[in-house]
Amino acid sequence: MNLVKIAKQQIQDVVQNAIKSCIDKGIFELDSIPDIMIEKPKEKSHGDFATNIAMELTRKLKKNPREIANGIVNAIDLSNTFIEKVEVAGPGFINFFFKKDWLYKVVDVILSEGDDYGKVNIGNGKKVMVEFVSANPTGPMHMGNARGGALGDCLANLLKWAGYNVTKEFYVNDAGNQIEKFGQSLEIRYRQLKGENIVLPEDCYHGEDIIERVKEYLDEHGDDLENLSSDERRKKLVDFALKRNILLMKEHLRKYGIEYDVWFHESSLYESGEVFETIEDLKSRGYTYEKDGALWFAASKIDKSLKDEVLIRANGIPTYFAADIAYHRNKFEKRGFDIVIDIWGADHHGHVARMKAAMKALGIDPEKLIVILMQLVRLVRGKEVVRMSKRTGKAITLIDLIDEIGKDAARFMFNTKSADTHIEIDLDLVTQQTLDNPVFYVQYAHARTCGIIRALSEEGIVLDKSKIKVELLQQEEELELLKKLLELPEEIEMAARNLDVSRVTKYLLDLASMFHAFYNACRVKNENEELMFTRLSLVECVRIVINNMLRLLGVDAPEKM
Numbered sequence: 001m002n003l004v005k006i007a008k009q010q011i012q013d014v015v016q017n018a019i020k021s022c023i024d025k026g027i028f029e030l031d032s033i034p035d036i037m038i039e040k041p042k043e044k045s046h047g048d049f050a051t052n053i054a055m056e057l058t059r060k061l062k063k064n065p066r067e068i069a070n071g072i073v074n075a076i077d078l079s080n081t082f083i084e085k086v087e088v089a090g091p092g093f094i095n096f097f098f099k100k101d102w103l104y105k106v107v108d109v110i111l112s113e114g115d116d117y118g119k120v121n122i123g124n125g126k127k128v129m130v131e132f133v134s135a136n137p138t139g140p141m142h143m144g145n146a147r148g149g150a151l152g153d154c155l156a157n158l159l160k161w162a163g164y165n166v167t168k169e170f171y172v173n174d175a176g177n178q179i180e181k182f183g184q185s186l187e188i189r190y191r192q193l194k195g196e197n198i199v200l201p202e203d204c205y206h207g208e209d210i211i212e213r214v215k216e217y218l219d220e221h222g223d224d225l226e227n228l229s230s231d232e233r234r235k236k237l238v239d240f241a242l243k244r245n246i247l248l249m250k251e252h253l254r255k256y257g258i259e260y261d262v263w264f265h266e267s268s269l270y271e272s273g274e275v276f277e278t279i280e281d282l283k284s285r286g287y288t289y290e291k292d293g294a295l296w297f298a299a300s301k302i303d304k305s306l307k308d309e310v311l312i313r314a315n316g317i318p319t320y321f322a323a324d325i326a327y328h329r330n331k332f333e334k335r336g337f338d339i340v341i342d343i344w345g346a347d348h349h350g351h352v353a354r355m356k357a358a359m360k361a362l363g364i365d366p367e368k369l370i371v372i373l374m375q376l377v378r379l380v381r382g383k384e385v386v387r388m389s390k391r392t393g394k395a396i397t398l399i400d401l402i403d404e405i406g407k408d409a410a411r412f413m414f415n416t417k418s419a420d421t422h423i424e425i426d427l428d429l430v431t432q433q434t435l436d437n438p439v440f441y442v443q444y445a446h447a448r449t450c451g452i453i454r455a456l457s458e459e460g461i462v463l464d465k466s467k468i469k470v471e472l473l474q475q476e477e478e479l480e481l482l483k484k485l486l487e488l489p490e491e492i493e494m495a496a497r498n499l500d501v502s503r504v505t506k507y508l509l510d511l512a513s514m515f516h517a518f519y520n521a522c523r524v525k526n527e528n529e530e531l532m533f534t535r536l537s538l539v540e541c542v543r544i545v546i547n548n549m550l551r552l553l554g555v556d557a558p559e560k561m
Contacts, residue, residue: 001109002120002489003102010081011049011096012036018075019053027071028061047087048093048483051055053124054092064290065092103479104470106486110541118548122496123164129331130156132343133253134171136180137245141252141398143377144345149424150414152343153258153372154501157552162496167337169262170249171327174242175270176320181205183234187240189214190225192235208394213241227363252399256407257554269326272325273348274334275318278326279311286359302357309354325358332364339498341370343419349373370519372499374419381427405430408555412439414503415553433561435516438509442546443558445512449543450559452524456536461525463540467533477518478538485541488549501553508549515542 013038034056040246041050054069062070063253064241069088075084082102087095110117122446132152156168173179185205187288191198193214217225217240225233246263253260269275277296282288287298293314299306311322314382331340341401344351352373356366379386387395401410409430416438418425430465435441473482495503526532550557 001113002493002524003106003486004108004490005081005493006383007049007098009081009456011051013411013427014076014081015072015094016560017077018072019057020077022071025075027075028057028472030057030060034278040472041093041095046093047097049098050089050093050098051096052093054088054094058092064281068092069094082478088097094173095119100302100471100479103482103486104473106482107470107537107541110485110544111537112211114544114556115548115551115552117544118492118552119161119163120489120493121163122493123159124163125163126166126338127167128159128164128339129169129335129337130159130341130343131169131171132156133258134173135249136173136178136411137249138178138185138205139209139243139245141249142167143379143396143398144374146398146401147255147374147377147414148343148345149256149258150411151372151419151501153501154411154415154504154553155341155343155372157180157554158501158504160498161492161552164339164496167261167422167495169264170260172246172263172265172267173320173337174265174364175267176323179238179242182241183238185235186214186237187230191239193218194226201275201296201386209245210241213237213244216244217241248416251326252402255402257411261537264327266323268326269323269330275323275326278329279322281329282325283310283446285361285363297325297358299354303353306353306357308478309530321354324355325362328355328369329362329364332359332368333362337368339368339370341372343372343374344371346375347422351518370499372419376424377414378422378424380424386427389411407440409437411465411554412505416505418500418502438505440507440561441556442512442550443556444561445515446546446550446557447545447559447561448515448519449539449546452519452539453536454559458527461532463536464533465537467530468537469530469534470537472531472534473538474527475522477514477521478535481511481514481518481538481542484514485545488545504552508546508553511542511545515546 011066016033018030019033022508036051036053037056038049038051041047054065054072057063057068058065066088069092073086073088073094078084078086082098083096084099085097087097089095107211130152133145133149135145153168156166159166181204185200185439188200189211190199192200193211214237217237225236228236279288287301288311289296289298294310295312295377296308297311299308309321310319312318328340331337352371355371356369359366359369386546403423405427411431413425414423429437431437433440435444452462453464473479484507491503491507495501517539522535524532524535526535549556
């Protein structure tokens with residue numbers, strides 16, 4: 001149950017009815033009533049909610065906004081609502097103050113809904129795909145993949161909480177030029193290991209993992225490559241190394257708390273003929289032309305600011321862009337997703353408009369494709385920027401980060417800011433068990449709730465709903481907690497609409513702060529039995545909410561720390 005939505009609806013209803021009453025009495029001359037916007041005032045003294053409808057009506061009514069506001073307030077009927085009083089403030093804001101009964105209701109709602117509290121249904125079961133990480137399988141996953149993994153997985157979880165039917169997908173780039181380079185790199189390393197004096201070209205893959213894969217192949221298969229042609233040798237090495245790399249990716253992502261619903265292989269688009277089928281579709285719609293022996297996509301026909309792109313090179317080989325168009329066509333037309341969300345690095349900015357243009361050329365609504373561009377990550381230790389792994393002395397990979405700070409810290413910290421913001425993570429801070437560490441701060445709040453419940457349980461005191469008297473919650477720390485708990489479903493809805501998981505981490509940090517303040521100010525075990533059970537119910541509500549949101553983030557909720 002979304003109590004904030006209920007409150008806002010009550011405000012909209014009473015304001016709309018008041019304006020209609022003013023129209024009927026000839027006080028206002030209006031043909032229509034504009035949308036009534038409701039916001040939360042920054043100052044507590046200004047009430048729980050406010051509307052600026054009086055200012056919106058100023059031009060139509062040709063009256064002073066305060067005069068309009070007073071007219072509305074005088075006509076408002078508060079019967080059968082949670083609204084206690086209404087005031088006019090400033091230039092004409094109308095402020096609404098709600099009865100405590102509205103706050104108290106949240107305790108019963110949370111205890112009743114439990115693990116489902118916070119869920120909303122704005123998605124109505126729409127099919128959404130979130131494609132994220134999709135790292136090149138020719139080497140280990142890097143820091144950008146680490147942020148993309150946390151963003152994508154938590155966003156997918158958030159959308160599930162908001163009522164969408166979500167599929168998490170990893171796109172495996174196992175075709176095209178990078179696989180040719182991969183095969184070349186593996187074969188040259190093989191020949192070097194066999195004693196040949198041969199140099200690995202600059203544009204090949206120089207990572208130690210290439211040598212590791214070749215050694216693993218030799219350990220398993222001996223010298224069965226020795227008498228093969230170069231092409232045959234490369235194919236065997238690529239098949240072996242890709243499988244190993246993908247298995248490693250899955251293992252590392254599992255350690256990161258990520259399980260995909262689908263691993264989609266680029267090569268399947270060629271095997272099924274979908275790449276050429278898509279190109280033929282673009283041809284039939286008049287969005288291709290030939291030049292310099294190549295086939296081009298006429299992106300400029302969709303948007304004059306875009307450059308045309310090659311689909312098939314002069315040598316007859318399709319480009320990565322052609323396969324990517326086919327892949328997105330597959331998402332919409334073959335698998336019927338209503339919304340597709342891609343999470344890309346900020347360096348792919350120029351690719352967004354081209355891909356949307358390709359969708360439009362295929363008759364697919366480009367607004368259904370949403371691309372989230374994520375900014376760079378900077379790791380620091382103290383004041384020093386960290387670029388190398390302690391373990392390997394090389395660039396930090398996803399698994400290095402998990403080994404260094406753990407999945408909980410990584411998943412939480414990568415979601416403390418929106419994707420379009422640069423993020424800095426202090427490696428020392430997020431490994432400390434102190435209240436300065438945001439992850440520890442929230443987990444410690446959860447552990448504290450569990451500690452209170454456990455200590456009372458050991459004394460034979462278990463929550464008894466019949467002894468709860470919510471009206472006993474009168475202290476400021478208690479009321480602030482209730483207000484925060486009540487906001488959760490609205491926060492989930494706003495976060496889902498904005499595709500912004502950082503709202504969840506900010507909410508958790510605020511809630512944890514309020515709970516720590518409550519813990520220091522209010523004794524739960526008390527001579528007054530009813531007050532004890534009531535405060536215990538509030539502690540249980542906080543535990544449920546923190547646990548629910550940490551679950552959404554894929555972060556552990558420890559019961560002891």
